[in-house]
Amino acid sequence: MKFEIALSLLLVVLVGITIIQGCNGKAVQFIFGDSLSDNGNNNRLSMTLAKANLPYYGIDFGNGLPNGRFTNGRTVADIIGDSTGLPRPPPFLDPSINEDVILENGVNYASGGGGILNETGTYFIQRLSLWKQIELFHGTTELITKKLGKEASDKFFQEARYVVALGSNDFINNYLMPVYRDSWTYNDQTFVEYLMETLEKQLLVLHRLGARKLMVFGLGPMGCIPLQRVLSTTGKCQDRSNKLALSFNKAATNLLISLEPKLTNASFKFGDAYDVVDDVIRNPYKYGESITLK
Numbered sequence: 001m002k003f004e005i006a007l008s009l010l011l012v013v014l015v016g017i018t019i020i021q022g023c024n025g026k027a028v029q030f031i032f033g034d035s036l037s038d039n040g041n042n043n044r045l046s047m048t049l050a051k052a053n054l055p056y057y058g059i060d061f062g063n064g065l066p067n068g069r070f071t072n073g074r075t076v077a078d079i080i081g082d083s084t085g086l087p088r089p090p091p092f093l094d095p096s097i098n099e100d101v102i103l104e105n106g107v108n109y110a111s112g113g114g115g116i117l118n119e120t121g122t123y124f125i126q127r128l129s130l131w132k133q134i135e136l137f138h139g140t141t142e143l144i145t146k147k148l149g150k151e152a153s154d155k156f157f158q159e160a161r162y163v164v165a166l167g168s169n170d171f172i173n174n175y176l177m178p179v180y181r182d183s184w185t186y187n188d189q190t191f192v193e194y195l196m197e198t199l200e201k202q203l204l205v206l207h208r209l210g211a212r213k214l215m216v217f218g219l220g221p222m223g224c225i226p227l228q229r230v231l232s233t234t235g236k237c238q239d240r241s242n243k244l245a246l247s248f249n250k251a252a253t254n255l256l257i258s259l260e261p262k263l264t265n266a267s268f269k270f271g272d273a274y275d276v277v278d279d280v281i282r283n284p285y286k287y288g289e290s291i292t293l294k
């Protein structure tokens with residue numbers, strides 16, 4: 001829970017600095033992500049082991065019942081949207097989704113357990129990987145083109161905001177677990193390179209499908225989440241996992257810097273999350289938190 005609170009805080013700060021540019025009130029967002037952004041997709045996957053349908057998920061949100069978010073309150077995506085004045089996009093698997101809902105609100109494709117790589121999170125049996133989420137977004141563009149015609153549809157998708165926030169599962173539910181093949185195929189450096197090659201292809205496809213204003217969010221200190229701390233006898237943060245997060249963030253920063261100028265009309269930015277979350281963990285009192293795991 002503390003990690004989610006930390007992330008929420010970081011987003012507030014981050015959003016303050018980064019995304020408030022050029023909001024004309026009519027734009028919507030398309031969200032690609034994992035459990036930090038999932039607002040109900042996994043709850044509608046019949047076979048998944050990663051569901052947010054237990055108490056106390058949702059306790060600080062709406063009626064306080066589990067609502068499909070893997071958090072007590074709002075998700076990262078909710079917070080980004082709320083701070084920019086953009087509507088909160090409904091989950092893709094919500095049965096009420098149709099063309100009009102999409103045109104008014106956008107779509108959230110995020111799925112708990114999902115990663116940049118297809119092979120991430122297989123242990124959960126069902127989750128939407130980033131490739132799968134992009135495939136679903138492709139379907140959305142076709143649906144809207146059918147309704148609006150090509151020109152208006154292109155304009156709609158080019159004016160929308162895009163958030164891509166995945167990567168921690170590629171480490172925590174893949175590379176760092178010996179049951180996964182990637183853990184013995186790659187080393188720390190080549191695995192990050194493999195993630196970047198994959199992410200680059202994915203961003204190119206998103207651009208081809210219309211994405212112009214896009215933010216990729218980096219990883220927080222993932223070695224400090226409870227699942228990682230229990231691996232050590234002292235409960236301390238896993239240094240190696242934190243180093244991997246930093247190396248992912250550095251590589252992603254470079255990827256976006258090199259990619260943006262090559263893509264027509266693109267504003268593709270990297271949002272660094274690490275230092276803010278790290279500060280919350282180290283100095284919880286500064287942020288009004290009385291209990292934390294140091």
Ligand SMILES: *[C@@H]1O[C@H](CO)[C@@H](O)[C@H](O)[C@H]1NC(C)=O
Pocket residue numbers: 118131132135
């Ligand atoms: C990943 O999965 C998608 C379907 O979701 C598939 O189209 C694609 O070929 C897969 N890519 C790789 C590299 O396995």
Ligand SMILES: *[C@@H]1O[C@H](CO)[C@@H](O)[C@H](O)[C@H]1NC(C)=O
Pocket residue numbers: 158264265
């Ligand atoms: C780039 O932006 C201009 C102005 O909005 C638009 O007319 C043009 O179609 C865009 N081109 C691409 C490839 O996005």
